[in-house]
Amino acid sequence: MSTDLDQRLAAMLQHRAGGDVDPTPIVAYARRRGRRLRLRRRSLIAGGAAAACAVLAAVVMVVPTGRAPDAAPLTPAALALPDAPGQPGAVARPEVVGSDPGVVHFATPVLVGDAEAATWTAGRGVESVEFRGRTGQARFALARSAATLDGLQQTLSSAGRPQQRTDVRVEGRPGVAWFDPSGDRQLWFVRWQPTDGLWAQLDIYAAGRDEATGAASRVRFDGAHRCVVPFRLRSLPAGARLLECSVTLGRSARDPFLEGSLVVGDGSGRWLTVRAQPAPGDGSRAGDLAAGPYRARRQGDDVLEMRVEPCVVEAFLAGWGRGYTEADGLAVLGGYQPARDLDRPTSW
Incomplete structure (x- = not known):
């Protein structure tokens, strides 16, 4: 039974027939395919996809620009912030x-x-x-x-x-x-x-x-860029604010967003991390905890997880957090608002 990867390899080789074969798009697609399979295997073993789609809190969103054919690599600008x-x-x-x-x-x-x-x-x-x-x-x-x-x-x-x-x-x-x-x-x-x-x-x-x-000497200091993630956090604990943003972008034209996280906290030293990343095709188990309009579940003692298509979203209360309770984490996840277009960072 032919697979999507088989079809893409055949199409690439047919297109290149009679000339040198550029392995770059083939390797890029294989790596993306392997990442998806690893994510799927991890989600099946753990009983749900583990990852997260969290970056800028109540004030920031990020989304990569329009889709291109999966085999076509993006320009270096694809890795740049808006x-x-x-x-x-x-x-x-x-x-x-x-x-x-x-x-x-x-x-x-x-x-x-x-x-x-x-x-x-x-x-x-x-x-x-x-x-x-x-x-x-x-x-x-x-x-x-x-x-x-x-x-x-x-x-x-x-x-x-x-x-x-x-x-x-x-x-x-x-x-x-x-x-x-x-x-x-x-x-x-x-x-x-x-x-x-x-x-x-x-x-x-x-x-x-x-x-x-x-x-x-090639680093430039004459301009500024937005640290963006493809979601917002609309509900923060009293006195909390956004402390840190982190986003990972890849060169893939099909799925440039790899991971994003936001850290929120207050002046007393409490903080928690919300992380999001694209999820495998078949998702996590349904959660038994209410997080606003979503259903979340416990992933161990200190991690809350929920699925908000097309991402798995996690709140870390320990390790990547300190001092906030499970109720605080559920409230923050309840205010999670995804971007409409995961492939266009300039719109986040």
Whole structure:
């Protein structure tokens, strides 16, 4: 019995008959297909799809732009956030960096040019993007103090043997660079001040210091972009506000939205995370808990899960949260409002 993948492979090869076969769209589709199968297997084992579609709270939404044929890769712009008209870049207003979870005050169009996925995060004092692709993986982070950067968890693997720091300059600004061996690669760290009162760091696998600092020089600080997710949170606990936004976008033309989350909390140190991601075709078990117009269920002791097509949505009360009760989580999920178009971030 032929499958959708068989038909697509046959169509691609027939189209390329008589010439060189470009494996890129075939590989891209196979990866997306594998991700869907993994999600389906996970949902069957756990008794329901586990993931979540949560990003910006009561004030932000995100959705990728129109669908293209599934085999056609998107341009690098597919991994970029929508513009934030009227918002300043980091160099113009360093004091606003990390203070607004709805805005990222930098851009990395060249660095993410051949990436397959990029995760953008803003809020709680930091703005960052982490991306991965055929040529490797990297993370860029921006904060108003070096101590904030020191507090970030390292996300790229290394041998754990950082070498001595050396002075460098990035676009004429002073900084330092060091590396940590990682098998046959070197994980380089470049830290510099794009302007007074602002600290930036690029973690990247590179052949040497010059390549790493050259990559750092490609970050732009002259514009701002909206951190968006394809949903809103209409019901927050008393005194709570949006603390952080995170969204992962992929290069796929068919399903560019991979995951989004929003962190909400208050001044007393309480916070919880709502996460959303596209769900497999056959869904979770019906829940026995009321969450506004939805039905939710417990996923362990500290996670609430519900399905709101086409996503699985989770509220994390511990681990990715602290201090809020199950009743608070259900109230927040009850105010979940999905975007109409999951494929068009500019409309979120």
